[in-house]
Amino acid sequence: MIKASAISHPNIAFSKYWGMANEKLTLPETDSISMTLSRIFTHTTVGFSNKYSQDEVEIRNESGLSGNVIHQVDQRVVKQLDRLRKLANTQKKAKVVSINNFPADAGIASSASAFSALTVAGVAALKLRMSKKELSILTRLAGSGSATRSIHGGFVLWKKGESSTESYATQIYGAKHWDLVDIILVVSATRKRKTSLQGHQLATSSPLRRNRIEATTKNNTRLLAALKNKDLKLLGNTIENEMFLLHAVAMSSAPPLLYWSGDTVEIIHEVWELRKRGVECYITLDAGPNPHIITTSKHAKEIESHFASWSMVKKRYICPVGRGAFLTDNHLF
Ligand code: DP6
Numbered sequence: 001m002i003k004a005s006a007i008s009h010p011n012i013a014f015s016k017y018w019g020m021a022n023e024k025l026t027l028p029e030t031d032s033i034s035m036t037l038s039r040i041f042t043h044t045t046v047g048f049s050n051k052y053s054q055d056e057v058e059i060r061n062e063s064g065l066s067g068n069v070i071h072q073v074d075q076r077v078v079k080q081l082d083r084l085r086k087l088a089n090t091q092k093k094a095k096v097v098s099i100n101n102f103p104a105d106a107g108i109a110s111s112a113s114a115f116s117a118l119t120v121a122g123v124a125a126l127k128l129r130m131s132k133k134e135l136s137i138l139t140r141l142a143g144s145g146s147a148t149r150s151i152h153g154g155f156v157l158w159k160k161g162e163s164s165t166e167s168y169a170t171q172i173y174g175a176k177h178w179d180l181v182d183i184i185l186v187v188s189a190t191r192k193r194k195t196s197l198q199g200h201q202l203a204t205s206s207p208l209r210r211n212r213i214e215a216t217t218k219n220n221t222r223l224l225a226a227l228k229n230k231d232l233k234l235l236g237n238t239i240e241n242e243m244f245l246l247h248a249v250a251m252s253s254a255p256p257l258l259y260w261s262g263d264t265v266e267i268i269h270e271v272w273e274l275r276k277r278g279v280e281c282y283i284t285l286d287a288g289p290n291p292h293i294i295t296t297s298k299h300a301k302e303i304e305s306h307f308a309s310w311s312m313v314k315k316r317y318i319c320p321v322g323r324g325a326f327l328t329d330n331h332l333f
Pocket of ligand 1: 012013015016017018032110111112143144145146147195196197200246285286287
């Protein structure tokens with residue numbers, strides 16, 4: 001048995017990947033910029049052995065080893081194992097055990113941390129030598145585009161590229177560059193009704209898609225300037241615009257996709273209210289109802305406590321900037 005384990009964090013997209021230029025290769029239509037988070041993570045162990053007759057994938061729930069065990073073979077996982085086997089020239093089947101310490105599939109990009117952890121662990125288990133660029137490309141090929149950004153820590157740019165070898169993520173600044181914090185308010189921890197994949201596919205049916213591509217391209221230039229100058233106002237206004245652009249495309253797709261709940265809308269208004277009162281914070285959403293409030297460490301505690309009494313907020317995560325996917329000796333089997 002050869003095995004390795006990795007831990008990877010989700011990332012929050014400041015500018016969004018929404019819509020694919022090439023579905024088979026997971027090539028996006030725009031560049032996207034994100035911040036890798038700390039505190040919430042996926043921990044994955046991958047082992048290859050001749051003793052397995054088929055791939056086994058076990059995804060454990062939030063409560064980890066003592067919790068319920070969900071046996072679920074995701075085809076994207078098996079296909080990624082096939083890519084790894086091809087590169088290592090082996091037929092060995094694999095066992096994969098993975099745990100998240102946060103709710104999966106509810107707009108907290110669990111597949112970003114999941115597919116980056118799987119890829120980093122799988123590459124190490126098979127003793128493949130890869131640069132971060134190669135890891136980022138291989139992770140992207142698994143089909144979760146946002147995962148390609150979680151290979152790096154800090155602030156990350158995923159260049160869309162025109163071909164598979166050109167489409168990968170690079171670090172713009174390390175985690176220490178700016179003390180930004182993402183406060184995630186979980187208003188719903190249930191599985192989303194429509195996956196991001198369906199959203200990407202439907203984006204082409206939206207009459208707003210082309211305008212969004214143009215607007216996102218300009219927003220990326222703004223975000224790079226905001227990150228360079230640590231300009232929270234410019235960063236915040238741009239990420240809110242990106243949120244609305246993504247959701248405008250989703251809502252105007254055919255059929256429409258509405259990821260927001262009433263709670264989401266209330267929190268958007270409350271963030272704007274807080275800002276009027278001088279608390280510098282901004283909001284973004286991925287393909288789910290759970291708000292991500294972006295602020296600096298100065299205001300993080302105050303904002304988190306502000307929402308502590310809101311009954312609609314079931315869980316709160318305060319996530320400063322985190323590191324990229326890394327190997328660990330802590331194996332899950
Ligand atoms: C809205 O195809 O990467 O989060 O595989 O479900 O994580 P999952 O989604 P993916 O699409 C991400 C869409 C997004 C925006 C973003 O992260 O850029």
